[in-house]
Every structure is written in structure tokens, then in C-alpha cells.
Amino acid sequence: MTTEEFKKDYYLEKIYERISEIEFDCKLIVKRKSDNAYVTGVKTKTNILDVSQDITDTRFAINPITWPIYLDDIIIMLFNLLIFRISLTDIYETNNKRNIADFFRINPFYED
Numbered sequence: 001m002t003t004e005e006f007k008k009d010y011y012l013e014k015i016y017e018r019i020s021e022i023e024f025d026c027k028l029i030v031k032r033k034s035d036n037a038y039v040t041g042v043k044t045k046t047n048i049l050d051v052s053q054d055i056t057d058t059r060f061a062i063n064p065i066t067w068p069i070y071l072d073d074i075i076i077m078l079f080n081l082l083i084f085r086i087s088l089t090d091i092y093e094t095n096n097k098r099n100i101a102d103f104f105r106i107n108p109f110y111e112d
Helices: 003-009 067-086 097-101
Strands: 010-018 023-032 038-047
Touching: 003 010, 010 067, 023 067, 038 067, 067 097
Parallel strands: none
Antiparallel strands: 010 023, 023 038
16 A cells, blocks of 8 residues: 555554653554544554653753654654554655654644
8 A cells, every 4th residue: 555545544543641750551553534433553552661761851962852742752663563554555754743744634743
């Protein structure tokens, strides 16, 4: 399937579910435009302590990590996994937020 064929009939949706102060369930799902039915998706559970930096106290870090930055990167990772599942044949650049946002009805990213 090409990206244009995909975009004509489907769209992506992100779903975040906060489990605790340090954990989120993150899902990226494919929905059919005609009836908003779930088609497929990928899910991951993320724990901020896994990145070896306390997100609540990053003011002294060289590269501070915030939830929005961290969750934006998770969207990119899940998108890359999902394109293999749905077999998009003509997509080459998957780290550009604007390119990925075109697959969603609502821009999923916190920062541009």
C-alpha cells in the first residue's frame, strides 16, 4: 500500500494513558475513515526512570528531558514500527514530525 492509498482510507490516532507519575501506556492505532473502526495498532509502556534521568529535576542537565519531548519521540518510534505492520511501500523519511503528522487527523506532537 502507498502512503496516498493509506491516507485516503485510514488515519492514525495516539492514545496516552497515565498510569502513575513515572509511567504511561502509549498506543498508536490505525482507524478506518469511513466508520472510525479500529484496524490495527502498536502499544508500549514507558517508564521515565528507564532513561536514567529524573524528568522532574532536569534543570541542571545538558539535555533536559520533559514529558512532551519524551512522548514525541515515542510517537516517532511507534510510527516506525507501525509502517512495517501496515506495509507502506513508499515512505522513506520517518523522523520528520511534519511528515508523520500528515497521517493523523489531529497533530499528535507537543512541539514542532
